Amino acid sequence: MSETKMTDPSSGPRFCPECGSRLEPDGSCSKCLLVIGLTTGTGTAAAESLSLAPEQIPGYRLEERVGQGGMGVVWRAHHLNLQRTVAIKVLAHSVRGIPGFAERFHREARTMAGLSHRNVVTIHDFGETDGLYWLVMEYVDGLNLRELMNEVVAPRRALKIVTQICEALDYAHEAGIVHRDIKPENVLVDAKGQVKLGDFGLAKLLDGSEDRTRLTGSRHVMGTPHYMAPEQVNAPLDVDHRADIFSLGVVFYELLTGELPMGNFAPPSQENDTDPRLDEVVLRALHHKPADRYQRASEVKDDITAVEQAPGGGSTGSADLQIRSDGDAGSARKAGADLEVRAPVG
Structure with a gap:
């Protein structure tokens, strides 16, 4: 997981570096239910509390900690019976x-384990040991998208990545599952370029918003600031699959430009040497109103594929390709001028 920096605790409200929720006065996150290490902001508190013996999880040998954050710690591990490498996410105490x-x-966990798709990280097993909850997943030998984006990602490669994310999302949405936390850290790319979308269901699993709303009457926000759809902040209990499409649009824009679509942002082609025909695709995915976005991830893929297959597709070229438009023809163009991404208010 990537490092995140906390603001000066004395400078005003403090926010969780993992989920973006406002921290309680004692420094705890009501979503992650962790005391965040305010001096490090990198999930160190969680990692230190999850120092495990190599064979503490029955049937597996923990070999190396490969990731950590507010939700817990990820280990590369060895399945003792099957003699294969797996990844184990151990959730925070x-x-x-x-x-x-x-x-x-x-x-x-059973719902997540039921997902079987080439672009979705497979859940092999789950359980609870000594009060620790854990998920066993396929081990993806590669990098997450945030790590890939430390260097410039060529436009054609960006399109290949995004279309595979679309396939994963369309499959999950057909199954009635909303990811709720699409971001570069949750997109894994192996050495062959195969994309795997991970952490399906974890935002919902760790949230408990229905219980919290019933008990406290408060709103609860799921997602990561800057990647969240407006409705995830304004109406978190009414979020549907179209929030994932907005988050996909943020990731797409960032892949093409190296920047987040903040404030009155410019279309991708004005920020970088990308095909201007992709502007309509990105901006429509980023529309404030869910009804004016793409309604299915497969529609995003179809329009990207149309650009790729057209003459000069994937790079700078003429803008004579007709992108699908199921609503106001200008709505996608206006999205860039209308959108402002805000951090959630706790």
Whole structure:
């Protein structure tokens, strides 16, 4: 997971570096239910509390910690019976404090394990040991998209990555599953260029918003600031699959330009040497109103594919290609001028 920096604790409201929720006065995150290390902001507190013995999880040998954050720690591990490498995400101790977590964990883990698609990280197993909840996943030998974006990603490669994310999302949405936290850190790319979308269901699993709303009457925000759809902040209980399409649009824009679409941002082709025919695709995905966005991830893929297959596709070229438009023809163009991404208010 990437490092995140905390603001000066004395400078005003403090926000969780993992989920963006406002921290409680004692420094705890009501979503992650962790005491965030304010001096490091990198999930160190979670990692230190999850120092495990190599064979603490039955049937597996933990070999190397490969990621950490507010949600817990990811280990590369060895399946002792099958003799294969897997990844194990061990959730933070404090998830036990989420009302009804044990029941929801088993329900959501079974749902995640039921996903079987070439572009989705497969869940092999899950369980609870000594009060620790864990998920066993396929091990993807590669980099996450954030790491790839440390260098310039060629436009054609960006299109290949985004279309594979579209396939993963379309599959999940058909199954009635909304990811809720699409961001570069959750997109894995192996050495062959195969994209794997991970952490399906974890935002919902660790949230418990229904319980919180019933008990406290408060709103609860799921997602990562800058990648969240407006409705994830303004109406978090009414979020549907179209929020994932907005987040996909943010990732797409960032891949093409190296920048986040903040404030009154310019279309991608004005920021970088990219095909101007992609502007309509990106801006429509980023529309404020869910009804004016693409309604299916497959539609995004179809329009990207049309650009790729047209003369000069994937690079700077003429803008004579007709992009699909199911609504106001100007709505996508206006999205760039209308959009402003805000951090959630706790």
